Amino acid sequence: MPMSAEYPWTKSPLIASAPMTKVAMPKLAVAVSKAGGLGFIAAGYSSDNLEDLLEEAEKLLLQESMPEMKMKTETETEGPKLLPIGVGFITWSASLEKALASFSRYCPAAFWLFAPARGFKDLIPWAEQIRKVTVDRTRIWVQVGCVAHAVEAVGAIDPDVIVVQGIDAGGHARAQGASIISLLPEISDKLRELRPASAKQVGLVAAGGISDSRGVLAAMALGAQGCVLGTRFLASCECVVADGYQKAILDASDGGMSTVRTTIYDKPHGYDGRGLINKTYVDHMAGLSEIENGKLYRDELDRGDGGYGTDGRLTTYAGTGVGLIKKVTPAGDIVKSLHEEVSATLYGGGNLSRL
Ligand SMILES: Cc1cc2nc3c(=O)[nH]c(=O)nc-3n(C[C@H](O)[C@H](O)[C@H](O)COP(=O)(O)O)c2cc1C
Structure with a gap:
């Protein structure tokens, strides 16, 4: 069953x-969900204003005509109202109670859970409570960066x-x-080895460096049922970033070099961050x-937009796929064109080299 079947408004690949x-x-x-994808809201480091964010999302969803989203109302089902979006937490600091x-x-x-501070056992109360409160109507996603963590998360x-x-x-x-090119198939093999064929299937979704349909197709070839794009959506009309940040994304090329x-941009719990090389990094290396x-x-910070990019000092997180991003477009257009191009290549004789 394609993963998109779990989320009836989405198209395949997810x-x-x-x-x-x-x-x-x-x-x-x-905007992403409306276009046939799955959009995540970031609760991020805290969960302080999450209810307000979800209320805002509900209002936006009601403004749009999206019959295919099959939103259930509280009178149709027991429990809280189902929203056709996801929400992500950085669990080293976000509060489950809030x-x-x-x-x-x-x-x-x-629900997307990322980066537990002490190991994946930290996520047990998250998963238990989420499943209980939402009456098991939601899906739990965990982001991992190595085979051992995939095994731990599943366990x-x-x-x-x-x-x-x-x-x-x-x-x-x-x-x-x-990179996902070896990580995804190795995780896939490992989970297959560890879990009986009768066990619930764990969906695998690829993230990291995917900016266009060639990346999506490559991830599918690796066995992914869907893709997560971050940096690509930094160049969308709906994301919340400074103009200077967005300009730096468009200006960047050769992502492995730029x-x-x-850890100079942040260094929590064995994690670091990928961002554009800027003066903060260059001076750190020097x-x-x-202090x-x-x-x-x-x-x-007083320089505002001018503080981003190569000549600036403000953190400009971006993945290596940044060099493939040439313009700012509505997020829905990004999702639609990815689906169209993937479909043209797979079923319409489209040529990979022309995408
Ligand atoms: C600006 C920015 C902020 C991010 N913030 C989060 C976050 O709050 N939580 C999280 O789980 N991942 C976060 N990520 C990582 C994404 O989940 C994802 O792994 C990444 O964007 C995929 O790589 P790509 O940017 O090359 O598409 C962030 C990525 C970027 C670019």
Whole structure:
């Protein structure tokens, strides 16, 4: 069964927008879901205003005519209202208690859990409570960056979907890792080896460096049932980023050279972050102390849009696929063109080299 069948409004292959902290808000998530993808809202580091975000998403969903989304009302089903979007948490700091309060009213179609501080056992209360409060009507996604973590996650909470995050990914990821080209098939093989054929199937979704339909097709060839794109949606009309940040994304090329994984932008719990190489990084490598660098960073905030990009100091998270992104477009157009191009290649004799 294709994963899109789990989410009746989506098309295959499943295209999801990543729950990017401070960036992926209701407008982006709704636009992606409305176009046949699965949009995630970022609850991010805390869950403080999650109920407001879900209420905003509900209003946007009601404004749109999306009969195919099959939104259920509370009178049709017991429990909170099902929303055709997901919500993502950075679990090293997000509060489960605060999050749960929001779910008495709303049930996002997917919950994305990332980066537990002490190991995947940390996610057990998350999974138990989410399943209980939402009356098991939602799906649990876990993002991992290595085979061992996929095995741990499955053992701890039996997720519905594993997001396989390759080292090319923008934003936070494990400091050490592999690209999806080897990571995804190895995780797939490992799970097949460990789980009896009768066990619930865990969906595999690829993330990291995917910016266009060639990346989506490659991920499908690796065995992924869907793709998560983060950096690509930084160049969408609905994301929440400074104009200077978006310009830096469009200006960047040769993503393996213009971005870097580093702890200078942030260093929590064995993770680091991939972002555009900027003056903060260059000065760090040249030996500038973190205290001095931090002071320059704070001063740079006054420069606003000018503070982003190669000549700036403000963190500009981006994946290696950044060089493939040439313009800012509505998020729905991104989803639709990915589906059209994938379909043209697979079924319409489309030529990969022309995509
Ligand atoms: C600006 C930005 C912010 C991100 N914030 C989060 C986050 O809050 N939670 C999370 O699980 N992943 C986050 N990520 C990582 C994404 O989940 C995903 O792994 C990544 O975007 C995929 O790689 P790509 O950017 O090359 O498409 C972020 C990525 C970016 C670019």
